[in-house]
Amino acid sequence: MAFRVRTITSGDHVAFNxxxxxxxxxxxxxWGSVKSEWGSESLGWFDDRGQLVGAGLVLYRRLPGLRMSLAYLPEGPVIDWASDDLAGWLGPLVDHLKRSGAFAVRIGTTVVARTWSAATIKAAIADPEVTRLSDVPPDTVNDAAARARSQLRRLGWRPPKEEEGFxxxxxxxxxxxxLAGKNEDHLLAGMNQLWRRNIKKAGKAGVIVTQGGVGDLPDFYRVYLETAERDHFIPRPFGYFPAxxxxLSAEDKDRIRLYLxxxxxxxxxxxIWIRVGEHAWYSYGASATAKRExxxxxxxxxxxITDALAAGCTVYNLRGITDTVxxxxxxxxxxQFKVGTGGEAVxxxxxxxxPLNRLLYKAFEVYMSRRG
Known part of the structure; x- marks a missing residue:
């Protein structure tokens, strides 16, 4: 099938999602409004009947002094990744982005390729001969992801190098x-003994967890800065969080929550907790050095986790991990902290x-690596 890709309104994009x-x-x-240092555009895929069948948010980042941009679709686009004709989906996207002045395109799909259970990860950590999770046989393998990978390579797409690139x-x-098909008892039973003990200990100690609002962000940020100094990462500026x-709240009043x-x-x-449909994310976290006990x-x-379950979510996502065991x-x-929840590595x-212009693509890689 031949698809047409064109700009759509934010309203149409929200409705499709x-x-x-x-x-x-x-x-x-x-998210395009959050990333204000990038340009943004909502795109739609239309079939031969004029129906909207796919969508994507494109972020544009210009090279300094030039009119050409990197076109980036973080964790997207939302198309049929199980298709045997990804060229039919991605070709019109690339054509549109070329016309928009892109020197390179980056896409990012959340199609699950492999998973490792908590038990498999624990066994790998305990084995001194194993140092990388990717060397451990996974518990599940998705054949559709393997087919998509083969198609992308044939079409000239390439994965960025580990720990390198943009x-x-x-x-x-x-x-x-x-979370699907589980209740709170199931979730607690799936956690390791340390997690269950710590949850119980917090309750006995009188820890109270509440939802806050934008007015509480300065308190969050104070502890966030403390966490950044302790854990040696560069914190975002305060203004990023109110923005x-x-x-996100303008799009859906329950899209984002602050927990204290x-x-x-x-x-x-x-x-900070974010939810879209049946998927919830642990987005940012901070903890004080005092009273860790x-x-x-x-x-x-x-x-x-329990609020995600109550909201009808099927997945609670604790975000990134590295390959190390x-x-x-x-x-x-x-x-180790995340595996204690009893979930799975994905x-x-x-x-x-x-790359559409290889010279500019390389220059942008160098530019972004220097900016950090």
């Missing part, structure tokens, strides 16, 4: 807790680049 069980929040028109990229590996709340965990009046942990971080995670790697603690088909 609402017709799907779940779409990445990075593929909502509101710093705009999204993680290929994430940790998720499946994110304003944009207090102990005897002290803020001990705070998190009251386990506010576990309490706030448990509240977000090496006991000597400082990143191991991240996957590897997406991930991001793929199509």
């Amino acid at each position: 609402a017709s799907r069980p779940a779409v990445s929040f990075l593929q909502t028109p509101a 710093s705009a990229g999204q993680p290929r590996r994430v940790f998720q807790v499946p 994110m709340f304003e944009a 965990a207090h102990h005897e009046g002290d803020l001990v942990a705070a998190t 009251v386990r506010g971080s576990n309490a706030v995670q448990w509240k977000m 090496d006991g000597n790697d400082p990143h191991l603690g991240l996957i 590897e997406y088909l991930g991001e793929w680049d199509l």
Whole structure:
């Protein structure tokens, strides 16, 4: 089938997303407003009957001093990735973006390629001979993702190198807790003993988790800065968070929530939760260095998980993990914390680049790597 790709309104894009069980929040028109340093455009795929059958949010990033841009669809577009004719879907997209002045295109699909259960990950961590999760036989393999991968390579798309390329990229590996068909008792039983004990300990200690609003973001940000200094990452500026709340809430009043965990009046942990349809994400987290023993971080995670369940979500996404299961790697603690929830590591088909002007593509890679 021949598809036509053209600009659509934000309203049409929102309506299309609402017709799907779940779409990445990075593929909502509101996300274009959050990423104000990028240009943005909503695109639609139309079949031969004029029906809207696919959609995508494109972010445009210009090279300094030039009119040409990187065209980036984070965790998108939302098309039929199981199709045996991805050329029919992606060809019209590339043609449109060429006309828009793109020197390269990056797409990012959340089609699940492989998964590893919590038990498999724990066994890998305990094995001193294993250092990378990708070397461990997965529990599930998606044949449709393998077919899509083969098609992308034939069409000239290529995955960016691990830990290299544009710093705009999204993680290929994430940790998720499946919620479909479960209740709170099932979820608790799936957690490891440490998580269950810490959730119980937080309750006994009197940790109270509530939802906050935009007016509470300064409190969140204070603890976020403390977390950034302790964990050695570069924090976002404060203005990013009110802008994110304003944009996402305007599209759906329950799209984004702020959770606050207090102990005897002290803020001990705070998190940001985002939901689109049946998928909820743990987007940002912060914890105070003081009072770690009251386990506010576990309490706030448990509240977000149970609220996602109550909202009808089928997936709770704790976002990115690295490939390491090496006991000597400082990143191991991240996957150990998340694996305690009893979920699974998920590897997406991930991001793929199509250079349209190879010289400018290389220059942009260098530019973005220097900016960090």
